[in-house]
Amino acid sequence: MKFNIALLAGDGIGPEVINEAVKVSDAIAKKFNHEITWTPALTGACAIDAVGVPYPDETHEICMAADAVLFGAIGHPKYDNDPSAPVRPEQGLLLMRKKLGLFANVRPTFTFPSLIDNSPLKRERIEGTDLVFLRELTGGIYFGEKGRKDDGETAFDTCTYTRSEVQRLAKKGFELAMTRTKKLCCVDKANVMETSRLWRETVQTMEKDYPEVTVSYEFVDAVAMRLVQWPNSYDVLITENLFGDILTDEASVISGSMGLMPSASVGEHTSLYEPIHGSYPQATGLNIANPLATVLSAAMMFEDAFGLKEEAEAIRAVVNKSLEQGIVTEDLAGKDAKAYKTSEVGDWLVANL
Amino acid sequence: MKFNIALLAGDGIGPEVINEAVKVSDAIAKKFNHEITWTPALTGACAIDAVGVPYPDETHEICMAADAVLFGAIGHPKYDNDPSAPVRPEQGLLLMRKKLGLFANVRPTFTFPSLIDNSPLKRERIEGTDLVFLRELTGGIYFGEKGRKDDGETAFDTCTYTRSEVQRLAKKGFELAMTRTKKLCCVDKANVMETSRLWRETVQTMEKDYPEVTVSYEFVDAVAMRLVQWPNSYDVLITENLFGDILTDEASVISGSMGLMPSASVGEHTSLYEPIHGSYPQATGLNIANPLATVLSAAMMFEDAFGLKEEAEAIRAVVNKSLEQGIVTEDLAGKDAKAYKTSEVGDWLVANL
Ligand SMILES: CC(C)[C@H](C(=O)O)[C@@H](O)C(=O)O
Ligand SMILES: CC(C)[C@H](C(=O)O)[C@@H](O)C(=O)O
Numbered sequence: 241m242k243f244n245i246a247l248l249a250g251d252g253i254g255p256e257v258i259n260e261a262v263k264v265s266d267a268i269a270k271k272f273n274h275e276i277t278w279t280p281a282l283t284g285a286c287a288i289d290a291v292g293v294p295y296p297d298e299t300h301e302i303c304m305a306a307d308a309v310l311f312g313a314i315g316h317p318k319y320d321n322d323p324s325a326p327v328r329p330e331q332g333l334l335l336m337r338k339k340l341g342l343f344a345n346v347r348p349t350f351t352f353p354s355l356i357d358n359s360p361l362k363r364e365r366i367e368g369t370d371l372v373f374l375r376e377l378t379g380g381i382y383f384g385e386k387g388r389k390d391d392g393e394t395a396f397d398t399c400t401y402t403r404s405e406v407q408r409l410a411k412k413g414f415e416l417a418m419t420r421t422k423k424l425c426c427v428d429k430a431n432v433m434e435t436s437r438l439w440r441e442t443v444q445t446m447e448k449d450y451p452e453v454t455v456s457y458e459f460v461d462a463v464a465m466r467l468v469q470w471p472n473s474y475d476v477l478i479t480e481n482l483f484g485d486i487l488t489d490e491a492s493v494i495s496g497s498m499g500l501m502p503s504a505s506v507g508e509h510t511s512l513y514e515p516i517h518g519s520y521p522q523a524t525g526l527n528i529a530n531p532l533a534t535v536l537s538a539a540m541m542f543e544d545a546f547g548l549k550e551e552a553e554a555i556r557a558v559v560n561k562s563l564e565q566g567i568v569t570e571d572l573a574g575k576d577a578k579a580y581k582t583s584e585v586g587d588w589l590v591a592n593l
Numbered sequence: 594m595k596f597n598i599a600l601l602a603g604d605g606i607g608p609e610v611i612n613e614a615v616k617v618s619d620a621i622a623k624k625f626n627h628e629i630t631w632t633p634a635l636t637g638a639c640a641i642d643a644v645g646v647p648y649p650d651e652t653h654e655i656c657m658a659a660d661a662v663l664f665g666a667i668g669h670p671k672y673d674n675d676p677s678a679p680v681r682p683e684q685g686l687l688l689m690r691k692k693l694g695l696f697a698n699v700r701p702t703f704t705f706p707s708l709i710d711n712s713p714l715k716r717e718r719i720e721g722t723d724l725v726f727l728r729e730l731t732g733g734i735y736f737g738e739k740g741r742k743d744d745g746e747t748a749f750d751t752c753t754y755t756r757s758e759v760q761r762l763a764k765k766g767f768e769l770a771m772t773r774t775k776k777l778c779c780v781d782k783a784n785v786m787e788t789s790r791l792w793r794e795t796v797q798t799m800e801k802d803y804p805e806v807t808v809s810y811e812f813v814d815a816v817a818m819r820l821v822q823w824p825n826s827y828d829v830l831i832t833e834n835l836f837g838d839i840l841t842d843e844a845s846v847i848s849g850s851m852g853l854m855p856s857a858s859v860g861e862h863t864s865l866y867e868p869i870h871g872s873y874p875q876a877t878g879l880n881i882a883n884p885l886a887t888v889l890s891a892a893m894m895f896e897d898a899f900g901l902k903e904e905a906e907a908i909r910a911v912v913n914k915s916l917e918q919g920i921v922t923e924d925l926a927g928k929d930a931k932a933y934k935t936s937e938v939g940d941w942l943v944a945n946l
Binding site for chain 2: 324361362381382386387388390395396397398400402429431437460461464465467468486493494
C-alpha cells in the first residue's frame with residue numbers, strides 16, 4: 241500500500257520524537273512492502289515564528305490531502321505567561337481540531353508490566369488497568385461564544401452541544417466498547433448542566449441499538465475520584481471536551497507511563513496521531529526525550545487509519561522488548577542503569593523490528 | 594459564650610453522624626462553659642417528602658438566624674436515576690448555597706499518620722500532604738443561564754464571573770495563605786476560557802497587596818495530574834465552582850481518609866460545616882457510618898465561626914486518640930480488629946475529651 245502522511249513535528253522535543261517515529265514507520269513499511277511519503281508542515285510556535293500564525297493554511301491543505309497526520313507536540317515557554325496574548329501556539333491546536341473536524345480524541349491508559357512500579361498508585365490499585373477515554377474535541381465550552389461585558393468586569397463562556405454532536409461521539413464509544421469488554425461509562429454533570437442532560441438522554445436513547453453494551457452514567461466528580469481509587473474498574477469512557485481534558489490528563493499519570501501514552505484524534509476529514517506528552521521545552525535539542533509515545537502513536541495510525549493490525553502489533557512488540565531489556569531514555573532508566581539517547585532508542589527499535 | 598446552631602441532618606446516614614457531632618459539641622461546650630442551642634431543620638430528600646421542596650423557607654430562616662449551620666448529607670437513591678426530575682435533593686443544596694451567600698467552600702486534604710496506608714497512593718507520594726482548596730460556590734456554570742434551543746436539539750450552559758466575585762474568593766485565598774506557608778495556586782483554564790482569563794488577571798492585580806505570598810498559575814488539567822503525582826507540593830489552591838467540584842473530590846480520595854475530611858462553606862450571612870462524604874444510603878439506620886468527618890467539621894465550626902481554637906484543638910486531639918487506639922467504625926477497622934458502632938465512637942470521644 242501507499243500512504244501520504246502529513247508530518248507536523250511542532251515545537252520543543254517534537255522534532256526529535258517525530259524523527260524516531262518516522263524511522264520506525266519507514267522500517268515497518270519496508271518490511272511489509274508499503275510506501276510512505278512524508279509531507280512536513282509547520283504548526284505551533286515554530287509556525288508563528290515563520291509565518292505569524294500557529295496553523296497556516298498551507299499546513300491545513302497538507303493535512304487535508306494526507307491519509308493521516310502524525311503530530312509531535314506544540315508550545316513554547318515564551319507564550320506561557322500571558323494566556324491572553326493575541327497569537328498563541330494552542331490556538332493553532334484548537335483551530336486544527338476544528339478545521340480538520342477531529343471530533344473524537346481517543347486516549348488509552350494502560351500499564352506496562354515492567355513499568356508498573358513507576359505509578360504513584362500502589363501496585364494492587366493500578367494492576368490490570370486498561371481503559372480508553374473518548375473525549376469530544378470540537379464542541380463544548382472550547383468553541384462556544386465567550387467574551388466580556390460591563391467594561392470588562394464580567395466574563396462569560398458558553399458551553400453548547402447539539403444532539404448530533406453527542407450522537408457521533410457516543411456512536412464511536414459504543415462501537416469501541418463492542419470490540420472490548422462491552423462496558424461504557426458516560427461521564428457528565430447531569431445534576432447541574434443542561435448540556436450534560438442532553439448528553440445523558442441522547443446516550444440513553446442509543447442504548448437499545450447496542451443491547452450487549454452495559455452503560456453506566458457517572459458524574460464527573462465521582463469519576464475523578466474513582467480513577468484514583470479503582471482505575472481498573474473502567475473500560476471505555478465517553479465525555480465532553482472540558483471534562484475530557486481534565487480526566488484524560490488525570491488518567492495519564494496514574495499508570496506511571498505518561499511518557500509512553502499514544503493518542504488519536506479522529507474525525508470527518510482525516511485522523512491525527514500524537515503522544516499525549518507536551519513539548520518539554522527544557523529538553524529541546526538534548527536528544528534525551530522519550531520517543532516511545534510517538535512511536536506507539538504511529539502504531540495506532542497503522543492499525544486504525546490504515547487497517548494494518550500486523551504492522552501495529554510488530555511496533556508494539558518491539559517497544560515492549562525495548563522496555564524489558566532496558567533500552568530506554570533517562571526518564572525510565574533505573575538509578576544505576578544506562579540511559580539511552582532518543583536516537584539510540586529509535587535505532588535499537590529499527591534494528592530489532 | 595452562647596451559640597445558636599442550625600442543625601440540618603439531611604438524608605441517609607446524615608442524622609446518625611450529626612447525632613455524634615452534637616454529642617461531642619455539647620460535651621466541649623460543657624467543659625469550656627459555653628451554651629449551645631440547636632435548632633433542627635429539614636433539607637434534602639426528607640424535606641421533599643415532608644413539605645415538597647428540598648430547601649424550605651422555614652429552613653432558610655432558621656439558618657439565617659443561626660450563628661452557624663451544621664450539616665449532615667443529602668441525597669436519596671430514588672432521585673438518582675433521573676437528573677432532570679423536577680424536584681431533586683441537590684437543588685436544595687444549590688439553593689441553600691445561593692440564598693445563604695456561601696461563596697467560599699473550604700476543603701482541606703490532609704493525612705493522619707495512622708491511616709496513611711489506606712491511601713491508594715504510595716506512602717512516599719502522600720506523606721506530608723496538607724493542602725486546602727478554596728472553591729467558589731455561588732457562581733460559574735452552576736448558576737448561569739442554561740436551557741435548550743432548536744426544539745430541544747441544542748443545549749447550552751453559561752459560565753459567568755464578575756471581577757468582584759473573583760476578588761472576594763481570592764481575598765480569602767490570600768488571607769489563608771498568609772496563615773500557612775504563603776503559597777497560593779490559582780487554578781484555571783486561561784488558555785481556553787474567558788472567565789479564566791478574568792480570574793487570572795484579577796488575582797494578578799491582587800498580588801501586590803500580599804507581597805509575601807508566592808502565587809502560581811496552573812491549568813486545571815495540569816493540577817488534575819499533579820494532585821496524583823505530588824499532592825504535597827500544594828498548599829492553598831483557589832478555583833472556580835466546577836473545577837473545584839472535580840478537583841476537591843479528586844483530592845479527597847488521595848489521602849485515603851475521605852471518611853474523615855471536614856469542610857466549611859463561608860459567606861455573607863453565615864457559615865456552614867459539613868463532612869465531605871455523601872449520604873451513604875445503604876448504611877442508613879445501621880449505626881455503622883463513620884462520624885469523624887462530621888465531628889471534625891464541628892471542630893472547624895468552633896475555630897472558624899466562633900474563634901474558639903482551644904475547643905477545636907481539644908476535639909481534634911480526641912479524634913486523633915480514637916484513631917490511634919483503633920476506636921473506629923468498620924470502614925477504618927483493620928481486618929481482624931473490632932469495628933465500633935457510630936454511637937460507640939461518639940460515646941468514646943465524649944468520655945475521653
Ligand atoms: C493546550 C490546550 C488548549 C489543550 C486542551 O485543553 O485541549 C491541551 O490541554 C490538550 O488536552 O490537548
Ligand atoms: C450534588 C452536587 C450538585 C454538588 C456540586 O456539584 O456542587 C456536589 O457534588 C458537591 O460538590 O457538593
